[in-house]
Amino acid sequence: MKMTHSLRGRLLWFLLAAISITALAQASIAYRTALRDADQIFDYHMQQMALTLRSGAPITNQYEYGTDPGARNDELVVQVWTPDGVQVFRTLSRARLPQRAVLGFSNVEANGTTYRVFSVQTNSQTVQVAQDLAVRRNMASNLALRTAGPILVMVPILMLVVWWVVSGSLQPVARARAQVAARQADDLSPVSEAGLPDEVRPLVQELNLLFSRVKTAFDAQQHFVADAAHELRTPLAALKLQAKSLERADTPEARALAVERLTSGIERATRLVEQLLVLARQEANDANVAAEPVNLAELARRTVGDMAGMAAARNIDLGLDRADDVRVPGHPDALTIMVRNLVENAIKYTPEGGTIDIEVRSAGEGAELVVQDSGPGIPVEERERVFDRFYRIAGSAAGGSGLGLAIIKSIAVRHNAALTLSRSDKLGGLQATVTFPAKAS
Template sequence: MNLSILHSLRARLLFFLLAAILLTAVVQGGVAYRGALAQADEIFDYHLQRTAFSLSAGNPIANMPGNGETGDIPEDRDLVIQVWTPDGVRVFRSAPRLPLPDRTVLGFSDMEWHGATYRVFSLQTRSQVIQVAQDMAVRTGMASTLALRAVWPIAALAPLLMLVVWWVISVSLRPVDRARRQVATRQANDLSPIGDQGLPDEVRPLVHELNLLLSRVQDAFATQKRFVGDAAHELRSPLAALKLQIQSLQRATDDTTRETATRRLAAGIDRATHLVEQLLLLARQEGGGAPAPSQPVPATSLRDAVGVAIADVLPLAQAREINLGAVHADGDDDVLLPLARDESVVLVRNLIDNAVKYTPGPGRVDVAIHRNAADRRATLTVDDSGPGIPDAERERVFDRFYRSSDATGVGSGLGLAIVKAIADRHGATIVLDRSPTLGGLRAQVTFPLA
């Protein structure tokens, strides 16, 4: 048998069910055949016994001639009857040409005589001894006929039952075939749900999960499509500005004008480079998905991430006359987060970078770390002395490329979107509020501890 066919659910069900039906039919037929033979033996024994008792009820043949020659009685191998007187004189024999030996064993016995086997019942009364015998070949033939009559309905119904099982399985699996055809005939961009009407309960959860997967893929495609459109729109402006600055550089007639154009061109390149880096980083964060459970993320020191981020942003803070510092509210206790080091640094750096960019100088930005051992959480707080964000816009600033109407600094509108993507991936929450200490914006991120 080719085992590859058993990978098909239909073939597997048909094979095992039809094999079970065939095996059951064979066993049942064998049991019925043996049972019919046994019942036939009991019936024939009862027939021999009743024949003997019927002859013993009267004595209709006791006065026949002693030689028992009854040539006018036809011989019958089915039943052979002999009768003796108590002193051993045979007074009757039903088959003169089939004589049985002149010996009897009271009750039932089997006798071999002239190459044939006989089933014999002997009965002794006060006036005679009666022997009734039956040829076992005749008896077995009749019993086999009766047994076959009991078996043939089973043999006839087994193929019919197989056809019924085949039809039921085929009808039951039609919804599965319909769902398969729906998937097979789809275009690559068709991510609509698969219909689950009529599907078996065992298959419907699989189709439901597949529909959820298609929905997530569709959302991911839509997100990427919007991302590409937004990125193309945002890149168009800095690239156009770079083109204008190159033209200004080409038209420069003196060193001062040329130096100014060169400085503006370098700044434009820096802004375009920063925008591209932010776009790539956001695409990586939004497309990375949650870390696999089988690949645990090593714990990262939040204090170390804050130190690296401050070191990266410090030159910009000094240039803008921003007093940037870190406050560790929990003394020397370090805080370990279940984030990769690069992600934790990017998250902290974007929060501090936003605070420095949108805080007019001279100003102040404070970074604080707080560890709450009771609920196993840590909080990162970034306070600034800038203008803050209006209440109505605090949710929208997490959207890509969105900038507050009161924003004065130069930015791409991607920093908080990147922070939100990283926080969502690792079960952290971010809240924007007014700073109670500096009066500007407070960005507070709450992480689960490693």
């Protein structure tokens, strides 16, 4: 028989089987105990009758007790003999027992059946009390059945109660399953936890948390797709116009200018797509990936080395002003992107001949990464909005997609770090500070 995977089916199967087995075992024990107790009671009754007859005066001149043939006693047979073997008393019965007695209890075969016999002897007489074992067993069985009968009668009632309790207890689970089964694919509303058992409620709570995370991811994806489509529309339209300008150019100078503008437009579109891919990759990254200790100082040194050529092309002094040996728990690839974007933004907005300083320092239980430049900075009223995707400060001379700080913010949040923008007291431009709450052990 194949075991069902239904929780309700398994509970009912095991509980009903346990009730049946227990009831049968209890009824069997009660039946056997009642039979044994009945035998002991009958033996005691025979013994007391024999002892009572022994204590009386000698019985004489009575061969049979009673004169009515219909008043025969087939349950107990009593015989009394004198010391010389003369039977002086016998109950009226069809049974004819042997004219001999074994003192105490014994079983005697007679008249095609077996008798349970108890004999006792005194100086004046021998008393023998016998009982047909078939009659005894019939009486004992009736008594045992009356003892075990209520147990067997209660089993179906108990099974119905168990069936009702299990079915009722699992009804909220069936209701939750029906809620999930009836909803549409885009319905991520929470499943009701009303009436759920304590063992099932955590599962539904985790399911609701999963729905919430999926809904957040869907909303972010929809916003991302909408924003990306909006932002890509402008550079693609510009590329189309520049291609037509190249087609209409009739002089080498005009053709060279159109090619230059087309190449610049392609570079901007490529940069925008790269930034979009980086942002999408960061948002899709599994937050459950185990973090590892990352050396911030080493990461800053590597970034300075990678970006030195870009800074030198604009005559910008890029340097690592301080590098404490601190490690933070995180994802190396994501933190590399964050530091690189911070330095790249600083290079982009710092005028030629400016300065960019990077600092990695220990801060109590945590750590700080500071990137400051001598550029124009960001007005106070714009410092929160620049974290929005595709937002660019009006009148900014530097081009860009408006995704750099959004990517940096996203990575910082994933690492439980705080990103703040302020004015650099040292260089007069923008100071970006990433504060990590704890260092890796």
